[in-house]
Amino acid sequence: MLYLKSCPRCTGDIHADSDSHGTFLKCLQCGFSKDLSPQMAARLFGDPSETPSVRITQPGQQAA
Numbered sequence: 001m002l003y004l005k006s007c008p009r010c011t012g013d014i015h016a017d018s019d020s021h022g023t024f025l026k027c028l029q030c031g032f033s034k035d036l037s038p039q040m041a042a043r044l045f046g047d048p049s050e051t052p053s054v055r056i057t058q059p060g061q062q063a064a
Contacts, residue, residue, distance in 0.1 A: 001044070007032050016044055 003014040003025075012029030016036075023041035026033045036044065 018045075 001016040003016070005011050006014040007027040007030060009032045010027065010030040012027045012032075014025050014027055014032075016023070016025050018024070018041065023036040023038075023044070024033055025036065
Protein backbone atom coordinates (compact mmCIF):
# COMPACT_ATOMS: atom_id res chain seq x y z
CA MET A 1 0.00 0.00 0.00
CA LEU A 2 1.29 3.47 -0.83
CA TYR A 3 0.65 6.62 1.21
CA LEU A 4 1.45 9.72 -0.82
CA LYS A 5 3.29 12.60 0.88
CA SER A 6 3.06 10.98 4.32
CA CYS A 7 6.69 10.77 5.47
CA PRO A 8 7.24 12.72 8.72
CA ARG A 9 10.85 13.42 7.76
CA CYS A 10 10.71 14.56 4.11
CA THR A 11 6.98 14.48 3.18
CA GLY A 12 7.79 11.76 0.65
CA ASP A 13 5.75 8.69 -0.26
CA ILE A 14 5.43 5.89 2.32
CA HIS A 15 5.20 2.22 1.32
CA ALA A 16 3.60 -0.27 3.74
CA ASP A 17 4.94 -3.81 3.52
CA SER A 18 5.76 -6.88 5.58
CA ASP A 19 8.49 -9.50 5.61
CA SER A 20 9.64 -12.35 7.85
CA HIS A 21 10.52 -9.87 10.62
CA GLY A 22 7.13 -8.11 10.71
CA THR A 23 5.26 -5.21 9.18
CA PHE A 24 6.84 -1.84 8.50
CA LEU A 25 6.47 1.51 6.76
CA LYS A 26 9.30 2.83 4.58
CA CYS A 27 9.74 6.13 2.75
CA LEU A 28 10.63 5.71 -0.92
CA GLN A 29 12.52 9.04 -1.05
CA CYS A 30 14.60 9.30 2.15
CA GLY A 31 14.53 5.74 3.54
CA PHE A 32 12.75 6.57 6.81
CA SER A 33 11.49 3.30 8.34
CA LYS A 34 9.10 2.47 11.16
CA ASP A 35 8.08 -0.95 12.49
CA LEU A 36 4.38 -1.47 13.15
CA SER A 37 2.75 -3.29 16.05
CA PRO A 38 0.66 -6.36 15.19
CA GLN A 39 -2.54 -4.44 16.06
CA MET A 40 -1.68 -1.56 13.74
CA ALA A 41 -0.66 -3.96 10.97
CA ALA A 42 -4.03 -5.72 11.29
CA ARG A 43 -5.81 -2.38 10.87
CA LEU A 44 -3.62 -1.39 7.95
CA PHE A 45 -3.89 -4.64 6.02
CA GLY A 46 -7.43 -5.49 7.11
CA ASP A 47 -6.79 -8.76 8.95
CA PRO A 48 -10.24 -10.33 9.36
CA SER A 49 -9.34 -11.86 12.74
CA GLU A 50 -9.04 -8.32 14.18
CA THR A 51 -12.36 -7.07 12.77
CA PRO A 52 -15.14 -6.84 15.34
CA SER A 53 -18.11 -9.07 14.59
CA VAL A 54 -21.38 -7.46 13.52
CA ARG A 55 -24.75 -9.04 14.09
CA ILE A 56 -27.32 -8.37 11.38
CA THR A 57 -30.98 -8.25 12.38
CA GLN A 58 -34.12 -8.24 10.28
CA PRO A 59 -36.35 -5.15 10.30
CA GLY A 60 -38.60 -5.23 13.36
CA GLN A 61 -36.19 -7.44 15.39
CA GLN A 62 -34.11 -6.21 18.28
CA ALA A 63 -30.42 -7.02 18.58
CA ALA A 64 -29.67 -9.48 21.36
